[in-house]
Amino acid sequence: MKFKHPNRSFVAFVVIFVLVIVIGLLTINKPDLKYKLSIDESVEQLMANEDKIYPEDLVGIIEMEEPGYVLIDLRNPYEFIKGHIAGAINIPTNSILSKDKLKMFNRYAADSTVVVLYGQTQLEANGPWMILKQMGYDNMKVLLGGYHYFTTGPLDFYDMPEIPEYLVEEPAYDYYGIMEAMGSKSGEDAGAVGQPQIVIPVRKKKESVVEGGC
Amino acid sequence: MNKAFYILAVFLLLLGTGLVLLPDREHSDEASPGELLSNLRNPSRFISTDKVAEMIISQDPALLLVDVRDMYDFLDYSLPGAHSIPLEEIMMYNWVDSLSYKQSQIVLFSNSDILADQAWVLLKRKKYENIHIMKGGLNHWFETIIQPEPPAETAADDEIDRYQFRKGASIYFTGGAVPLEQETSTEAVMVKRKNKTQLVEGGC
Known part of the structure; x- marks a missing residue:
């Protein structure tokens, strides 16, 4: 056998090698981001439909400077610089899961600050909101209508139509x-202007009994 | 026997017990939040109403339309051939048959795209592939396909082509009868027979 007399340094080397591999395996690939809600719980939470902030309410919150709210702008920095809702913090969508941002969200969760997410539209904020929600951040809310509605739509409750524009899931x-x-209109049209009528010539019956012939 | 072998054996045993005691690694049948977030930025998660119309008309066998609104909305109106799977039941549905089939194209839709997007995020977390959201939902479907706006006369050719396609699609989806724009003036052919004037006519 080759290893009949392994020397001490060889054993030490093997031990260290194995240790390094084990520690590597334990630390690498360790998902530090985890969901807190199971799929079924998040469906339930979606159906509860509680995490909406209405634009007209947000106006009040900003004007009264109500404590306990923080606005997060998910659009990219260029759009943010061009214009944003007063007091908003810019966290572009692709960086919401970075370490320092999560630390920030943890802090907000700890003192139960309501975090209002908004994008250009509601759709833009929907994905990030769902991800954060499923990771257990219960204090996340979405601004209905997004930045677009907030800057263009009527924000006075009395000016709004019965179904405001920001309720996009309502059938328009x-x-x-x-x-x-x-369906019926085109059906009638087909009968009226459709094909030209087929005229069947009526043959005249011969009346006389006796007709000359060969 | 060499002492070193014992040491090695004991060490490996210790490592083995250590591995047994390790907490279970998260089962990777779910996409991590990070993956989900990067999926969100993939533009192919949306599909246009024109593309959906084209797929329905050409009777694409890979197309699976899923209406995620509730049952009443589905019964009122839905796209032809759509399946009704309300958002609430989206995880209860036995997706395996239809979704694991890699070639199929699943298109989720609702009145707009919020509900469809929520269904999308849930299904994506379960790592389903080939799922798309019909951009704008049924509201946009009615604006573009059923009641398309004619483009300005100065519009580019492809815009006019698109309008022509949409108008054709609208006819396809609303009943199939072609509304004639200019009346074709085909005159009815009348066969006139000459009246015989005489009762008895000579032959030969």
Whole structure:
């Protein structure tokens, strides 16, 4: 056998080698980001539908300088510089999971500050909000309508139509009605202007009994 | 026997017990929050209403339309051939058959794109592939496909082409009858027979 007399330094080397590998395996690939909510819990939480901030309410919050709220702008820095809601902090979507930002979110969670996320539209904030929510940050809310509505839409409660524009999931049209109307209209048209009528010539019956012939 | 072998054996045993005592590694059947976040930035997660219309009309066998609104909305109106899987039940549904099939293209839609996006994030966390969101949802579908706005006369050619496609698609989806724009003036052909004037006509 080759290893009949392994010397001490060889054993020490093997031991250190194995140790390094084990420690490497334990530390590498260790996901430091984890979900706190299971899929089913997050579906439940979605259905509860509680994490919405209405733009008209946000106006009040900003004006009254209510404590316990912080605004996070998820758009990129260029858009942020061009204009943002007063008092907002810029955290672009792709950096919300960086270490220092998570530390910040942890701090907000600890003193139960409500974090209002907004993007250009509600859709932009939806994904980040869901991820943070599933990671256990319960204090996350989404601004309905996003920055776009906040800067363009009517914010006075009395100016708003019955279904404000920011409730994007409301059907904007009467789908069934439109389909009915368009379907039947084109049906009638087809009968009226459709194909040219086929004229069948009526043959005149011969009346006389006796006709000359060969 | 050499003492070193004993030391090595004991050491390996210790390591083995150590491994047994290690906490279970998170099962990786879920995408981590980081992966999910980077998936969010992938533009291919959206599919345009034009593309969906094209796929429906060409009867693409890979297309699986999923309406994530609730049942009542689905019964009122939905896209032709769509399946109704409300957001609430999206994880209860037996997706394995339809989703694991890698070639299929799953298109989620709702009235806008928020509900569809929420369903998308949930399914993406479970690492499903080939899921898309119909951009703008049914509201946008009615604006673009069912009731398309004619482009300005100075519009670029492809814009006019797109309008032509949308108008054709609108006819396809609303009933199939072609509204004739200019009346084709085909005159009815009348066959006129000459009246016989005489009762008895001579032959030969």
